[in-house]
Amino acid sequence: MNVDQDQLRKAMVSLAVEKVLLGIGKPIYNNVIKQLSKDYNCYLPECYEHPEYLNKVLKKIFGNAHVTIVDSIKKELDECMTQKPIAHFVTAISE
Amino acid sequence: MQNNFEKLQEQKSLFICLLITGVTITLATFFGKEVAKVVTDFTYIIVTASFVVLSIIISSRFRKTGSHGKAWMLFLGTAVSWCMAETTWTIYELVYHTNPFPSLADVFYISGYPFLFLFSIYYLKPFNKLISRKMILITSLIAVSVLIPSLYMTMDNNSAESKFTIALGATYPVADSIILVPALIGIFLFFRGEVNFLWTLLLIGILLEVTADTGFQYFTLNNLYYTGHPTDI
Numbered sequence: 305m306n307v308d309q310d311q312l313r314k315a316m317v318s319l320a321v322e323k324v325l326l327g328i329g330k331p332i333y334n335n336v337i338k339q340l341s342k343d344y345n346c347y348l349p350e351c352y353e354h355p356e357y358l359n360k361v362l363k364k365i366f367g368n369a370h371v372t373i374v375d376s377i378k379k380e381l382d383e384c385m386t387q388k389p390i391a392h393f394v395t396a397i398s399e
Numbered sequence: 400m401q402n403n404f405e406k407l408q409e410q411k412s413l414f415i416c417l418l419i420t421g422v423t424i425t426l427a428t429f430f431g432k433e434v435a436k437v438v439t440d441f442t443y444i445i446v447t448a449s450f451v452v453l454s455i456i457i458s459s460r461f462r463k464t465g466s467h468g469k470a471w472m473l474f475l476g477t478a479v480s481w482c483m484a485e486t487t488w489t490i491y492e493l494v495y496h497t498n499p500f501p502s503l504a505d506v507f508y509i510s511g512y513p514f515l516f517l518f519s520i521y522y523l524k525p526f527n528k529l530i531s532r533k534m535i536l537i538t539s540l541i542a543v544s545v546l547i548p549s550l551y552m553t554m555d556n557n558s559a560e561s562k563f564t565i566a567l568g569a570t571y572p573v574a575d576s577i578i579l580v581p582a583l584i585g586i587f588l589f590f591r592g593e594v595n596f597l598w599t600l601l602l603i604g605i606l607l608e609v610t611a612d613t614g615f616q617y618f619t620l621n622n623l624y625y626t627g628h629p630t631d632i
Contacts (some may be wrong), residue, residue: 328525329467331460367592372526 306353314352320380321348321358324373336361352389355396362397374398414629417544420446424632435627440489447482454478470521476514484508499626500619512574519581526588538583541607542576545606549573549613568619571612579605 310321323332340346343355343364351358363369374397384390420442427438454475456614461468484507492497523530551574553565559567582605614630624630 329461329465332465332467364591365593366526367589367595369526369529369588369592369594372528375528376525390446 439627480511568616
């Protein structure tokens, strides 16, 4: 049951990040995916377990403006923030 | 900034293209004004046509997706406008042998600016929460200070040119300084990021535009301008 819940949260996080990045543009989304894979050998769903990778990649691409992307992801996950792992993910990408 | 420097080193082809363009026009000036005119006119058509091709490639990558997709479509609008402007200028100068300033070419040159401004707006749109009033005020002050030499020349000149020509000449530095505001905001927003490279190039380009347009205005008012003039480089 716990594993299923975790898989669900993983999917939710992936979808939220995907939605925010696609809102800017598909090549931007592709660039983030590419950098995650190149620098950390990591796919987007795995960022749920390693939010620090996503944090570093967003900083690398957007510099100071990564804060806005993080805010938009937070907003997308707003309803699930009561769930500890999601709140932990959001805190980790905000650092 | 280190990131930008590394990026600049990677962009050798960009530097080679800029160098070839600059050297071509400089060399042409040694062969007299007529040669400089022909070489500069054709070089500018090639440069702006390449600008259109590159913009089409970037726009097609985005396929109108997201805010940046719209931004790059608008960027394509700038490229097309300026390519048409250069072509019109060349036709007036080399085919009809008339002075291309002021002419229909100016309509195309000026219409490129709203597209460029809207490109910046759409590009920065997803990050608008970070843009404070203070940031807009500071960047606007910088833009206005860049405009001072041009405004001084407009107000204080003894040119025989018509008021319309003088005002039209002043329009370019004004438009450049308006574009400068979002470019400076972009530099600040994306500081330390890879995207910052694009905004650094845009800022350098706009600053060179301001210099060239102010130079164009000065030499036109003093009846010293010709196509291929060092200010064109």
